[in-house]
Amino acid sequence: MVKVYGIKNCDTVKKAMKWLAAQGLDPQLHDYRTDGLDPVWLAEMADKLGWENLVNKRSTTWRGLADEVKNHLTKERALEVLTEQPTLIKRPIVIKNDQVLLGFNEAEYQTLR
16 A cells, blocks of 8 residues: 545645555545645655755745745744745645655656556
8 A cells, every 4th residue: 555645736736645556556535635734744745855854945835925935944934934825835745654755756656557
């Protein structure tokens, strides 16, 4: 089983889920909107992936943030903002056993087998 964290209506999450299913990897979606977001888990992901990598600076949510927030983002503040606005988290986060991948990259996903 592969755990996929994101939002079900995100095109990239859909693409990842479809690809993983086609490989027989049984993806299970954890939707931040319906299943919630654990701040402890988010901090662990920030440690593994780097908090800067978790922030989706191409998102509509990012563009809507105040410049004060965007220009003075620290790890602690980023984790607060990501917890408050999970749509700001780059998607998907894919976990299988001890492997953690961010975004959709088919070449990287090949390593999940």
